[in-house]
Amino acid sequence: MAQITLKGNPINTNGDLPAVDAAAPDFHLTDGELNDVTLADYKGKKKLLNIVPSLDTPVCATSTKKFDEYAKGRDNVVMLIVSADLPFAQGRFCTSEKLDNVVPLSMMRSRNFAKDYGVLIQDGPLAGITARAIVVIDENDKVVYTEMVPEIGQEPDYDKALAALG
16 A cells, blocks of 8 residues: 555555566556557557546646657557546547547546556545556556656656656
8 A cells, every 4th residue: 555645634545556577457448439448459559657536637637738748759659648537528638638649548437447556545535536646568568667646736757757668
């Protein structure tokens, strides 16, 4: 279990992020067309998972925009934005912000992704959604970088996350 904070108040996740050099846990998430997607759908690509509580918050929106900008013209990289938001809300956000280099994925059908990646918030007002975290996975589905952001209101370390993509 990891302890993070929300406005300085301690909250806990269900576990820890996957270990660097470990195989990335598979996942089943929902895309904007209501299709189930898994890790295998991105086989052969480097993947950055920007795990956010909700795209309807300023920090989540900012990080998604920054990763969208980075992904322009990089065909070997996919930026997956994972949240508890419904695919419809994710789609509206990406359309209104003109983001087309990120792939929003929803946990609407299951919280197993959050449990398997150790980011499911267990207590406090955000219980049931995810902590803010970054997981970078290489083209062979090995975890190469992780960051559990210690305070929900903080942005992730973009430089380290992007450096891990190579």
